[in-house]
Amino acid sequence: MKQYRRRYVYFELVVQGKPVTDQQLVNAIRKSLMKLYGEVAVADSRIFLQRYDEVSGTGVLQVNERVLERALAASALVYEIDSSRVSFVPKKTSGTIRALTRKTVTS
Amino acid sequence: MSVDLNVLIQNEYVDEYLLMAERFGVEYILTTERLSQEVRGERNPTILPRATLTGRTLSALRTQVNQTRRNSVIIAVPLRGVSVANWAAEDSRIDLLTLTVNEKVQGLKSTTARLAAGADVALEIPIRPILVSSGFERSRILKIYREATSIALDAGMQVVLSSGARSYIEMRSPRAMEFVGTVIGLDRRYSREAMAWALERVKRNVKRLDERFVAPGIEVIEPGEGRT
Numbered sequence: 456m457k458q459y460r461r462r463y464v465y466f467e468l469v470v471q472g473k474p475v476t477d478q479q480l481v482n483a484i485r486k487s488l489m490k491l492y493g494e495v496a497v498a499d500s501r502i503f504l505q506r507y508d509e510v511s512g513t514g515v516l517q518v519n520e521r522v523l524e525r526a527l528a529a530s531a532l533v534y535e536i537d538s539s540r541v542s543f544v545p546k547k548t549s550g551t552i553r554a555l556t557r558k559t560v561t562s
Numbered sequence: 563m564s565v566d567l568n569v570l571i572q573n574e575y576v577d578e579y580l581l582m583a584e585r586f587g588v589e590y591i592l593t594t595e596r597l598s599q600e601v602r603g604e605r606n607p608t609i610l611p612r613a614t615l616t617g618r619t620l621s622a623l624r625t626q627v628n629q630t631r632r633n634s635v636i637i638a639v640p641l642r643g644v645s646v647a648n649w650a651a652e653d654s655r656i657d658l659l660t661l662t663v664n665e666k667v668q669g670l671k672s673t674t675a676r677l678a679a680g681a682d683v684a685l686e687i688p689i690r691p692i693l694v695s696s697g698f699e700r701s702r703i704l705k706i707y708r709e710a711t712s713i714a715l716d717a718g719m720q721v722v723l724s725s726g727a728r729s730y731i732e733m734r735s736p737r738a739m740e741f742v743g744t745v746i747g748l749d750r751r752y753s754r755e756a757m758a759w760a761l762e763r764v765k766r767n768v769k770r771l772d773e774r775f776v777a778p779g780i781e782v783i784e785p786g787e788g789r790t
Contacts, residue, residue: 469582471731490696491745528745531738534693540731544586544738 460520463505463555464527465547468512472539477507477514483536484516484543488529500526505552515555523548563589564736565761567636567658568688568724571595571609578730583607586735590764592636610764612636614660620649631655635767638686642668651678657763658686658722661710663703670710675717684759685714688726689734689742707746721748722756 468475475483481504489497500522507514518526530543549555564587571579571593583591584607592612613634617623623639623646630637638658639650650656651674659678661670670685678685687710691703714721723743727733734742736757743753769775774782 467585469585469731471729490700524741524744524750527738528741531734531741532693532745534732540729542582542731542734542738544735545741546737 459501460550461501462518462520462523463549463552464516464518464523464545465549465555465559466514466516466530467544467546468514469542469544470512470536470539471541473537474509475512475536475539475541476509477504479536480504480507480514483533483541484526484530487533488522488526491529491532492525496522496525502526515552563587563761564757565590565592565764566725566727566733567592567686567722567760567764568612568638568660568726569593569733570726570728571597572729573597575730576609579733580605580607580609582730582733586733588733588736589761592764610635610768612638614638614640615650616640618642618646620645623649627653627655632771635764635771641670641674644668644671644674647671647674648677651675651683652681653683654681656681656683657767658684660686660688661707663691663706669706670713672713672717675714675719678714679718679720682720684720684722684756684763685710686722686724687711687746688724689739690726690728690732692742692745693732693734704746711747715747720756720759721752722760723748723753724760 485497485502488500499519501519503517505515505517527545533541533543547555547558549558566588569591588607590608590610592610594612594614611634613630615623615626617626636657637655638660639656640660640662641647650659687707695703711721723739725733740750740753
C-alpha cells in the first residue's frame with residue numbers, strides 16, 4: 456500500500472458558548488467533510504487531532520495531504536458544535552510537526 | 563492584511579467584531595449598518611460604511627446611487643432582474659453585484675458578466691448562506707454559487723468572497739475563506755488575489771471620498787504640502 460503524505464495544520468477554534476472538547480471537534484470536522492464531499496473523502500482523510508487545548512482553542516490537526524484542501528474547506532464551514540457556535544481558523548500548514556512548531560514560534 | 567466586504571454589525575457587539583477582525587488580520591470591515599461616529603470612532607481595524615441598494619426599479623436605484631455614493635465606500639447591488647443587473651454592471655459607481663439565494667433567484671447571465679468585466683464591477687459571494695444551511699438547501703445554494711462563479715470567470719469578471727456575517731462568530735478568516743472558495747469553484751490563489759483586489763478597491767474608494775479628492779491624479783493640497 457502506498458504511504459500517504461501527512462500535513463499538520465496549526466489552527467485556532469473561536470468558540471461562542473460552552474468549550475468544545477477534542478472529540479466533539481474532530482467529529483464535527485468529519486461530519487462536515489462527509490456532508491460536503493462524501494464517505495470516500497472521510498475514509499481517505501486520516502483526520503486526527505494531534506494536539507488541542509480547550510482553553511486557548513489552539514491545536515494541531517493531522518490530515519492526509521490529498522484531502523487537505525477539502526478537509527480545511529469542511530472545517531471552515533463548521534458552524535455549530537453541540538450548542539456552541541464556532542469559527543475554525545487555519546493558521547499554518549506544514550509537513551512535519553517540528554517545522555510547524557518552528558513556524559508557529561517564529562510568527 | 564485583508565478586508566471583509568460585508569458584515570452586519572450589531573451595535574452592542576462592536577468590540578467583539580473588531581476583536582475577531584484583528585485576530586484574523588482583517589484591516590477593514592464594511593457594514594451596511596449605520597453606526598454612530600461615536601461607536602465607529604477611530605478604531606483599528608477600521609469600520610467603513612457600505613451601501614446595498616434595495617430599489618427594485620432602475621429609477622429608484624439611480625436615485626439611491628446619487629444619495630449614497632458620497633458617504634459609502636462600497637456600493638453593492640443585489641442580483642435581481644436582468645435590466646437592473648445589466649445597468650449595475652455597466653455603471654462604474656457600482657463596485658459589487660451581490661449574489662442572492664432567494665427562491666426566485668436570478669442567476670448571473672453571461673451578458674451581465676461581460677458588461678461587469680468591462681466596468682470592473684465584481685461579483686460578490688457572501689459565504690453565510692453556505693455556513694448556516696445544510697442538506698438539499700445547501701446543495702441548491704452551492705449550485706447557484708458554482709454556476710455564477712463559472713460564468714463570471716469565463717467572462718473575465720472579478721469574483722470576491724465576503725462573510726455576510728450577521729454575528730461576529732460567523733466571520734471567517736481570510737485563509738478560511740480561501741478554502742471555502744474551493745467549494746464554489748475558485749482556486750486558492752484566485753481567492754487570495756481576489757482579497758487583494760477587494761483591499762485595493764476599498765483603499766481607492768476611501769481616497770476618493772476624501773473631500774480634497776477631485777479626480778484620479780488631481781487633489782486639493784495646502785500651500786507647501788507635498789514638497790520635500
